[in-house]
Amino acid sequence: MSKEFFGGAEIDIDIKAKVIYESDKDDIINQYIIFCKVYNEQIKLHGMTKQAVTETICICKDRNILREYLESREKEVVTIMMSLFDEEQIMKSFVRSEKYDLAREKAALMLRKGKITVDEISEYFPELLESDIQELEAEFVPLA
Numbered sequence: 001m002s003k004e005f006f007g008g009a010e011i012d013i014d015i016k017a018k019v020i021y022e023s024d025k026d027d028i029i030n031q032y033i034i035f036c037k038v039y040n041e042q043i044k045l046h047g048m049t050k051q052a053v054t055e056t057i058c059i060c061k062d063r064n065i066l067r068e069y070l071e072s073r074e075k076e077v078v079t080i081m082m083s084l085f086d087e088e089q090i091m092k093s094f095v096r097s098e099k100y101d102l103a104r105e106k107a108a109l110m111l112r113k114g115k116i117t118v119d120e121i122s123e124y125f126p127e128l129l130e131s132d133i134q135e136l137e138a139e140f141v142p143l144a
Helices: 028-046 050-062 067-112 118-124 130-140
Strands: 002-006 009-013
Touching: 028 050, 050 067, 067 118, 067 130, 118 130
Parallel strands: none
Antiparallel strands: 002 009
């Protein structure tokens, strides 16, 4: 139980989460859980590829997991799952870009304040490229 304030008054809030596990039941939820497990196994084997998706579908159809749905909508499932890969890759790329920009900004700030030398940049900011370090050096180290 947690306490929250609402309109100046303290109220108690109960939060419950229901976790769904694989079971012996042959219902749609259990089949979907098994499908996801197979999918995760195939990603470990083949990476985020179309082969992982098609192998997942093939295995599940063979095991009679979501068989009717997969047989009638296989192309649609492949398309949707591949678009999820694309979205995940875009998000990962964005996060990497944000981390990279932040590292460059921090390196520049530390150089400006004299906290590190140009030679130490790669040690403290290994994600920066040599070309970045050269640009920072040109920007912050005066010519002799």
